[in-house]
Amino acid sequence: MFMIITNFNFNKSLLLNEYFGVLILLIFSIFLAILILFLSYILVLQKPDLEKLSSYECGFEPYEDARHKxxxxxxxxxxxxxxxxxxxxxxxxxxxxxxxxxxxxxxxxxxxxxxxxxxxxxxxxxxxxxxx
Structure with a gap:
């Protein structure tokens, strides 16, 4: 029984040592992504117009007849x-x-x-x- 508890603590410690850096990297990358998204929304001037809000279809007008060449x-x-x-x-x-x-x-x-x-x-x- 004592051997199982010791082995479990060893595996827990090994797991913590091996994946702690990955956990820190994941937390940092999520924080950085949220920060960049938040700052890009706050710092940019929002001036939408009709041309910016229209969809772009590979150089073609998106609202024309579908049967044109x-x-x-x-x-x-x-x-x-x-x-x-x-x-x-x-x-x-x-x-x-x-x-x-x-x-x-x-x-x-x-x-x-x-x-x-x-x-x-x-x-x-x-x-x-x-x-x-």
């Missing part, structure tokens, strides 16, 4: 950015673990980079990135 180049460039950005993220772990990879891992990534380059050249040749 619009240019989709903005959306194409956004999708291409997301695709190439996500594909570029795979380069970082590969470059870090390059010394631990075998020949198959190396050539698989070289193939991936080649396909990424072919896709970029195709997008460039189709003039998708040009804003006429």
């Amino acid at each position: 619009f240019d989709i180049k903005f959306y194409i460039v956004a999708v291409l950015f997301i695709i190439f950005d996500l594909e570029a993220i795979f380069l970082f772990p590969w470059s870090i673990s390059l010394s631990n990879l075998d020949i198959l891992g190396f050539w698989s990534m070289i193939d991936f980079i080649f396909e990424l380059g072919v896709g970029f050249v195709y997008v460039w040749q189709m003039n998708v990135l040009e804003w006429d």
Whole structure:
């Protein structure tokens, strides 16, 4: 019975020592977020007008007819950015673990980079990135 109580106090002390810094950081970050929110509301001049209060729909007027034609180049460039950005993220772990990879891992990534380059050249040749 004495061993269980001693062990419990040891675990409680260990828990307090390990996570006390995390608790302080959490309390400080919540306090700082509330302080910044409060000060930004108090210190800024509130002058709303019709233009500031209107919704913004990617450069289009939000209250027009939904059946009008619009240019989709903005959306194409956004999708291409997301695709190439996500594909570029795979380069970082590969470059870090390059010394631990075998020949198959190396050539698989070289193939991936080649396909990424072919896709970029195709997008460039189709003039998708040009804003006429």
